Amino acid sequence: MPKQINGQKKGSVIPNDLSDSFEEVKAFLSDEDTLHLFDDLTKVNPVTTTTVLKCLQARYAGNVFYTNAGCSLVTVNPFQPISSLYSPELMKEYHAALRPQELKPHVFAVAEQTYRNVQSQIEPVNQSIIVSGESGAGKTWTSRCLMKFYATVAASTTSPKGNEMVERIERRVLDSNPVMEAFGNACTLRNNNSSRFGKYIQLQLNRSQHLTSASIQTFLLEKTRVAYQAPCERNFHIFYQITKGATKKERAEWKLHKGANFFWLPNPEKDLEEDCFGVTRDAMFHLGIDCSTQNNIFKVLAGLLHLGNIQFSSSIDESQPCEPEDDAKGFVKTTADLLKMSAEELLETLRIRTITAGKQQQVFKKPCSRSDCETRRDCLAKVIYAKLFDWLVSVINESIYADSSTWGNFIGLLDVYGFESFPENNLEQLCINYANEKLQQHFVAHYLKAQQEEYAAEGLEWSFINYQDNQSCLDLIEGSPVSIFSLLNEECRLNRSSNVSLFQTRIEKTLSDNECISRDKFSKKPNFIISHYAGKVCYQVEGMVEKNKDPIPPELIQLLQTSQDSLLQTLFPRTEESQNHVKTQNRAAIVTVVSKFKGSLERLMQILNSTTPHYIRCIKPNADCKAMTFKKEEVLCQLEACGIVETITISAAGFPIRLSFQSFTERYEVLRKSRTSNKNTGRADENGLSPAKKKKALLDIAAAILLFLLPFAHFSVGVFFQRNKWDCDAM
């Protein structure tokens, strides 16, 4: 079902009139005045994918990376540091401006507007900024910029609790970034510093608009990365930081000898700026994690690296447990030493499954196959890492949170993974794309729908834009009584993970009425296709149910509870409750991955729904993360995926003056001609214009365009004031 965008069929075909090469555009369109005529894409006329794309390209070529698009800010990643773009002076300029939105589009303009809205007392007072985009588009960078902005403008003048020794809240909030990134980010094929989790941070302000407290909520950490890294990718940064940054003494203590090889530490030769152990340690210290706790954490992580080197050989006799390979025996001992547990118990837990069955709860022991041993080893690493990550988040939260009586309002920043579609997609992509569907629904409800209803209520002449309503897609994924999520949960409950084809048939039979589901009939692997608002994604059924169960053998938890290590004791306490939990886990209703994810997303949506939203759409201009390279095909896909053209079209109705895109291209042509005939000479061009006079001529053209538009503007201003009557009355 191709989506319609302004009458064009969606399909990422580059329109013919976008033939200019990047170099050409860059060479000819460096004229600031022209570029800033189109600071807001709602002024482009007509609004089509072509005109929007061309504007963004021209602005990018002219080093303009931010563009307004109605209620959204579009950012195109420059992939190179541009210091003047984020200087403290510029921050001050936006903060002090009478109307920050009238300055050049910038993330600081959004930040400042949001900050003022909190003061305004117009409901909803609380604000949220939703930063979206695909991997490497610049979401984390943008979130960091926003946090720096608030840490500067909302800094309190007094020291915390009158105590100079306690780090200021702003500092602690900023320090949460390097820690979260060290433990939650990794180098992937698409981004050297890719966040492998979603993050929502709430910056809480008191009556004087000072930052007094903050809280962080994370979503869906990609814990499988601890034990599996795709070719050319890396594990989480922290593993490289400890192996590269440890002192000689620490190396000896953590058994990380120079030149040692670890299976779970691929591509260590790749040196990244993210491999900065010192920065992580300092930040942890500022957040209240003392040196001895830090050492404890790094020792456990070193233990995981050794755990990954334990390889098993297949047992000839199935009734006998698999033996670790010869050189792996040493790794069993080192892992056990570092995790402070018995090497024998570790080995036994990895190799032998305990089954409790029957009314008498009889206990049976069964040797595991080689692949089962490896699965249990990986599971042990994943469960430790995931618990450690959650614990770190809670420690950070304790460090930045203050009692709710000390703050009144908040600004929430959401940095979540963008829409994903790979050659092979599974449960992770289903969850990520489901989150994006939810956010798109939020955007549609809060902006597109609301705006159009407002126009209709005011009797404004307006042709309705048919935006993609993604409700049926959401019904398919999570709706009731049956959906993909409910079917997945049922498979888990009935413990039916092995018959993949049967599950596929069940999906088809039960959900075939929904227009968003189909199947790739040519693929040999069982699959289903979902038509998401951003495009179709084919999901593999194989392994999905097992991933949803995310089973942790109870023996692994019991083993961890025997550890003498104080950190592991904190992460896996031996309380009576946990003992009972381990015993009853097999019988209890399983809390599946999708149920947990759905629950946390629903809580997040409730918070977002109670705030005034702002959207920042990050665009990745090329897949290779190259500086100043704008690939039209790639940008086009992203523009279509976030429905930017619909947004602009709807927003444009609310703006009185719109410049013809023609004027933009005319100016471009004049510049091009004059540059061609006059390259590097400074002589008068064919129009008789010297370079000095040329600028004036261009400004004259701009003035002429504006004069031409004045009568329309006059009329539109009337409409504008009528539309904004409430605002005018309030002034």
Ligand SMILES: Nc1ncnc2c1ncn2[C@@H]1O[C@H](COP(=O)(O)OP(=O)(O)OP(=O)(O)O)[C@@H](O)[C@H]1O
């Ligand atoms: N405004 C900017 N100026 C300069 N470089 C930038 C900017 N934004 C992003 N970058 C560069 O792009 C890289 C990728 O950005 P970032 O990590 O923020 O992407 P992301 O959207 O968060 O990706 P992921 O979803 O994989 O976490 C950064 O490491 C940085 O090098």
